[in-house]
Amino acid sequence: MSLPDAAPAPGGPLAEPVAGCAEFREPAYADRSLGDVLPAVARALGVDAGLPRISDDGLVLPGASSYVVFLVDGLGYELLRDHPEEAPFLHAHLGEPATVGVPSTTATSLTSFGTALPPGAHGVVGFSSRIPGTDQLLNALMWSKDVDPREWQPHTTAFSRLAAAGVRTTVVNKRSFEGSGLTVAGHRGADFVGVDRVGERIAAVQAVSATSPSVTYMYDGDLDWTGHRYGVDSPEWEQQLVMIDAAAEHLRETLPDQTRILVVADHGMVDxxxxxxxxxxxxxxxxxxxxxxxxxxxxxxxxxxxxxxxxxxxxxxxxxxxxxxxxxxxxxxxxxxxxxxxxxxxxxxxxxxxxxxxxxxxxxxxxxxxxxxxxxxxxxxxxxxxxxxxxxx
CATH class of the missing domain: 3.30.1360.180 (Gyrase A; domain 2)
Incomplete structure (x- = not known):
């Protein structure tokens, strides 16, 4: 197996594989990655929040008075592309994909999204990683009471910067996630609205996104759970995708036209x-x-x-x-x-x-x-x- 002597520059074209490893894809940091979503949203809102700069030909979003970012855990681009019958509404909006960071896992991706930083800067570098100076692992989803998330990830989040710039920023997520290590590390600075049912989630998003300018982040982890449990080549996963598609369509029908909805994911999945x-x-x-x-x-x-x-x-x-x-x-x-x-x-x-x-x-x-x-x-x-x-x- 031949490996390259040097890396392609981060932010290269998505079509280019990692040299010497044809099936790999480079993360498109500062160009078109999950960490570039909130900077792109800020630009679309016309707000200068002091967020990292995206390349001139990177992620560009249409202008709007408010944005709702709907992150579907585990909804990889290729999975959505290959399931037009199960997700006709979302599939009809397919365009150029973006990348996540490395590793392609929830804890790393959600922190990149919330901080607008790559993993090497924010420091949540996987599902589990070594706590320096010890022979112990930090499980980034469960976290540890011995590790302060503000010290592990000390940078000001993108949510905090948006809020300081006058944007109403809200996280709509499960009640159990409020105050968790991962939430504090990546999403502090936003108002947290705890919800556990689809109906209250939609109602919460309707209420908080009515403010202008605003950014509302809502998360759904059911597709990822189903994929882990049954696999993405399973009827259970396909039926869950049907429900996600219906939820996205209902959200679009529910919110006013001046509120844009952006559907993204934190990674794909393979069986x-x-x-x-x-x-x-x-x-x-x-x-x-x-x-x-x-x-x-x-x-x-x-x-x-x-x-x-x-x-x-x-x-x-x-x-x-x-x-x-x-x-x-x-x-x-x-x-x-x-x-x-x-x-x-x-x-x-x-x-x-x-x-x-x-x-x-x-x-x-x-x-x-x-x-x-x-x-x-x-x-x-x-x-x-x-x-x-x-x-x-």
Whole structure:
């Protein structure tokens, strides 16, 4: 397997694959990525909120007095493209996709969305990552009471900047997410409206989006849950997509024309067959030189003992072959996968990272038994995982 000597510049054309890895897609940071959505919304509202600048030919949205951003967890661009019958309303609005960041996972993506920063800056670098100076992992969805989310992610969020610029900013999400570590890290600065049912969610969005200018963010995680449980090639997932499509159409019918609705996602998903998975619990040689395993099944952070990185790369590369790309931390950073990486963030990244190709996965039935039972997975750089829809309704 041949790998490039240097990374393509971040923000390159979406059609260009990662050199030497034809099925991978580079994150389009500062151009057309999920982290560019709120800067593009601010520009569409005519508001200068001091947000990061997008390239001149990057994401551009039509002007409006208010925006509702509807983020559907797990709705990859390719999945929507391939299901026109289940989602006729959303499919009719398909245009050029955007990318998420690396890894293509919820915690990283939602923080990129809320901060308008790439993972190397905001520091939420996966589902789980090492807490520097320890041999413990931070689970970014469950968080840890010992880790202050304001210290882990110290930057002013895009929501805070919009609010300071006079924009009413609101997060409409499940009540259980209010005050969570991930919410504080990525979405602090916005008013939080807790909802648990579809009806109260729609009513809340109607109320808060009536203000001008305003940005309202609403989240739906049911499609992602269904994909993990049953797979994206399942009738359960298809029926959930039907419900998402109906919800989006109803939202458009409910809100006034001067309020734009933007439908995006945080990643796509692939089904990983059980016979195409490597279980590190059954591969003792893969534990040599390794002190901690993090990340997720499609994108592993491997934390090594001092001086063991080269040996770990060699062992993992030989065992996995062409089923994944195995890189050192510096090689992955050099390819622009995480954007510019802050010094405090570097040790959160694996000394070695493993990005899976095709539908391959690296699981551990010993360390992560629940994850090993999931059907649908995400986290790597395949188009199915990296590309997301950007639908203006």
């Amino acid at each position: 990983s067959p059980m016979d195409n998975r490597l279980d590190v619990a059954e591969e003792p040689e893969l534990a040599e030189g390794v002190v901690l395993l993090g990340g997720e099944a499609r994108f592993r952070h491997v934390y090594c003992r001092s001086g063991a990185v080269d040996d770990v790369v060699a062992t993992w590369s030989e065992r996995i072959g062409d089923l994944a790309v195995v890189l050192t931390r510096d090689e992955a950073i050099g390819r622009g996968w995480f954007g510019p990486v802050a010094p405090a963030v570097r040790p959160r990244l694996g000394d070695v990272v493993v990005a899976c190709r095709g539908d391959f996965a690296v699981v551990s039935t010993e360390l992560f038994p629940y994850e090993a039972r999931l059907v649908g997975l995400h986290g790597s750089l395949t188009p199915a995982e990296m590309l997301i829809p950007v639908l203006v309704l």
